Amino acid sequence: MDSRRYTIQDIARAAKVGVGTVSRVLNDDPNVKDSTREHVQSVIERLGYQPSFAARSLRTQKSQTIGFIADAVATTPYAVHLIKGAQDAAWNQGKLLLVIDADNDPKLRERALESMLEREVEGIVYAAMFHQEVNLPDSFQQIPTVLVDCFDPHSHFPSVVPDEVQGAKLATQTLIRHGHKRIGHIANDRLDIVYPAPRLRFEGYKQALSDAHIDFDPTLMCESDGNALSGAQCALELIALADPPTALFCGTDRIAMGVYDALKEQGLSIPEDISIIGFDNQEIIAAYLNPALSTIALPHYEMGQWAIDYLLSGSTTNIQELVSCPLVKRASIGLKA
Amino acid sequence: MDSRRYTIQDIARAAKVGVGTVSRVLNDDPNVKDSTREHVQSVIERLGYQPSFAARSLRTQKSQTIGFIADAVATTPYAVHLIKGAQDAAWNQGKLLLVIDADNDPKLRERALESMLEREVEGIVYAAMFHQEVNLPDSFQQIPTVLVDCFDPHSHFPSVVPDEVQGAKLATQTLIRHGHKRIGHIANDRLDIVYPAPRLRFEGYKQALSDAHIDFDPTLMCESDGNALSGAQCALELIALADPPTALFCGTDRIAMGVYDALKEQGLSIPEDISIIGFDNQEIIAAYLNPALSTIALPHYEMGQWAIDYLLSGSTTNIQELVSCPLVKRASIGLKA
DNA sequence: ATTCAATTTGGAATCGATTCCAATATTAGA
DNA sequence: TCTAATATTGGAATCGATTCCAAATTGAAT
Missing domain, CATH: 3.40.50.2300 (Response regulator)
Structure with missing residues (x-):
């Protein structure tokens, strides 16, 4: 384990440019001369520099993180597909998933939400483990939330369920x-x-x-x-x-x-x-x-995926999406004699 | 959604104290007069203030987050117990889990690690989905890592497997x-x-x-x-x-x-x-x-739990822990006639 | 060669917490 | 009442990125 990570200042010094320039390179800002960009790039690679997430999210006020609250994950094998779909979709957009299982306990649910707000997640996916109605506390209104495999009777949240x-x-x-x-x-x-x-x-x-x-x-x-x-x-x-x-x-x-x-x-x-x-x-x-x-x-995988994509699309209409259920052909069906 | 969250400065101003004092209250520092503490507490509650995680982890250099890399979660229903055990143990110590499924793909595995290093996770739990030998790249050596339901043939990492x-x-x-x-x-x-x-x-x-x-x-x-x-x-x-x-x-x-x-x-x-x-x-x-x-x-739940507890205990010996497997009695066993 | 506009760059200010030192308030002891 | 020791407090400096403005450079047009 190396003693201390490099900072953007170290890179700027090593590359003999200003920190602003390094930052621009990091963020693919087009206003950088090609030769400069390459030079800075090479220094970054040589030193194995990795920007600090904490610093970045403090400044940009974006955590690049999405909260996934699952109810009673442990009771169903489907959970993994839901999480996988969500994770893949999130990953595609450079985000990661913070996962909490709320165990179907309203108090835990509230505490989970709090933990996630504290961490400034950009949105929350709330997944039930089988198709049902669910009543989330009002506190969820303060952050974009999408329901998966469940729906809100008052349509306060967008949701996605199997057709x-x-x-x-x-x-x-x-x-x-x-x-x-x-x-x-x-x-x-x-x-x-x-x-x-x-x-x-x-x-x-x-x-x-x-x-x-x-x-x-x-x-x-x-x-x-x-x-x-x-x-x-x-x-x-x-x-x-x-x-x-x-x-x-x-x-x-x-x-x-x-x-x-x-x-x-x-x-x-x-x-x-x-x-x-x-x-x-x-x-x-x-x-x-x-x-x-x-x-x-x-379609658990697809529902998980849809939830993240919808969340990140920024839409705010509380639609209820239906995802169709495909046939899996195996051996138990024959022609009528 | 409220326009902007309060900061520690807002609280300090509202409570007519210095930011240091507010911070001390937030962190249960004993060097605060009881009356002051109560007063600040009440202001915090009244305004519904929540500290910013990004700012805190930037300053303290701790993310309060642990990375959970799963291999091929989607292929097994056990995954949920593993994750649940880890999540519960982490939660008990005020930490959350960042979950990535590496799909059993070495390239993805490496990228997952990188994403997690970037976010300065405090350690990594690497979980295989069934008991097997696993060869992690050296890059995992730069951060405390615990293997679950798998083991390293060279004992470079501590691990926990079923007995x-x-x-x-x-x-x-x-x-x-x-x-x-x-x-x-x-x-x-x-x-x-x-x-x-x-x-x-x-x-x-x-x-x-x-x-x-x-x-x-x-x-x-x-x-x-x-x-x-x-x-x-x-x-x-x-x-x-x-x-x-x-x-x-x-x-x-x-x-x-x-x-x-x-x-x-x-x-x-x-x-x-x-x-x-x-x-x-x-x-x-x-x-x-x-x-x-x-x-x-x-004992998936227990293995997940053990991994987190061991990770957070700070131990650095690469032990291989065995967790015992309990009997689940149902109806298929009878007395010999 | 000169002017002006367009590129490119440097670096101070900022995000919101913690931490530390110095300043102030309190208490005990004489 | 005064002093010394102790308890409490305020606030500047800091963490490491981004952002914005002003300065410097480049290029085009005359």
Whole structure:
């Protein structure tokens, strides 16, 4: 470790120019003679000089830093994609991310915000770990804030969420395109729960059916509790029907996991006897299930990216952006016999 | 958004004291009369003053920030625990984390380091996403760096890794304590692979057997390719043995997932016919498998925490810390009939 | 060669904190 | 009440960059 870093004064002295000139070179100011620029450049490189961030941000009042407040990161594997998308977007614009997990605790949330204001972050990305409504305290109004995978009921903040309806529609359409007409849907929770996903996915399912002129049959629809076991339960009910479904759109991959269990136990094989499509693209489940599960991916990376780009664009309209959910094709869908 | 933040001068003027006094109050300097302190405190609160981080770190030459470089965060769900552990430990000491994902790309790694040096972070935590050897460029020597879930073959850096041997031993002992003597082991990869986990877990398995005076039977051991399918393959081989195992220690939860499939297909039930224990505690798999999988947890949170605490302790010995892996009891282990 | 405009450069002032020294206020002891 | 020691305070100097203005240089036009 070297004793002390060089300062801009050291460089100016070594290059026999004024500090202003060095600063201009550092900031690619065009008002510098080419020969001077090259000379200063070379001195900078020779000495391995690195400007001090603290000094720079004190003077420019810009921290080149964005705060990322995550709620309960540790509870979901998606978090990494969200952070990665945000980080990549930030990096592209020369900024870094200060990450705090607020653990879904309102007090911590407030303290996190304070820490970030102190550090003069240029904006805040607030990310929930699954699609939900969120009520941020007013204190967040004092700094540009973008919500990710959540939304403010009063539209006080711009937000970006997955297009659940489009995703569910795509899932259902995919089954339809494979010739299926009797398509069951296992909702990923009670439809009257506060979280919007089950309702919106159900909505997409119905839209796809209706677009294809297939009547929605309520007996083909089952509300699970969101866990694998209750998904299995639903699957059993549906295949016991007089006119059972030939394909199942599961509200989440977790449910699909339970469904696989139930179907295999009944001696049905996937996708020969019945096709399955999931939702969420929980890699660890979907890719390692046997056969691998086709599913709709949540666009976490893209949402993280969008949030940063929007934040740095300087726009101030509180739009609610929908990001579409792509299909991830794997092995669980077959043609209707 | 208010037009401009207050500075320490504003507070000094408003409180009719010198800036030095305000600074002393801010930093809990005992050399301030109680009455003065209270008065200044109240003005600070009334105006909602927040000190500028940039100014402070310029003057003190401390950024109160730690760099967290992650390799390929997006490829594993563990990352969040690592980050959480580090963040919590940092937060306890008033520091925040600057997070960059280096995507397992040496060039990006170097650029990440540079970005962090520029920002004068007080140290760096370099986290791999699974237990492995890692060769950091020399440039990391210029700043205190701690390795997490990886280690430097030349011991140039302190590091913290999971105690795989202890974990595997615990897994095997748990089965032994349930009365099992014929315990199979499906290694989570070829033993001659560069990554150390398969070897170490195998080692722990053998130690537990030997401690219990059970002879190691090579026919009960099977090297998988690390994926669920090949785990299933192994399981089939083992149960076809003349004297088949009554319990299986799977090198990872992913393998256990394949094993579940294979066993169910053979009409065996868990844990009545055969007990299973995994390794890794991949929540999404382990908790939702049916029956839920007992497994050994990797101490990611604790490793993250340890790294920060060690970094901030100022120690400079390049120790290699082992963190023990606890058992997570679920439903897949039963008493030997 | 001279004038004037356009480039290029140097360096003082500035950002907002901490720190240190000197000045002032307080207290204890006689 | 006075003195000496101690406690408290004010404010200039400092950290290392950027920015702006004035000065110096260059180049073009006559």
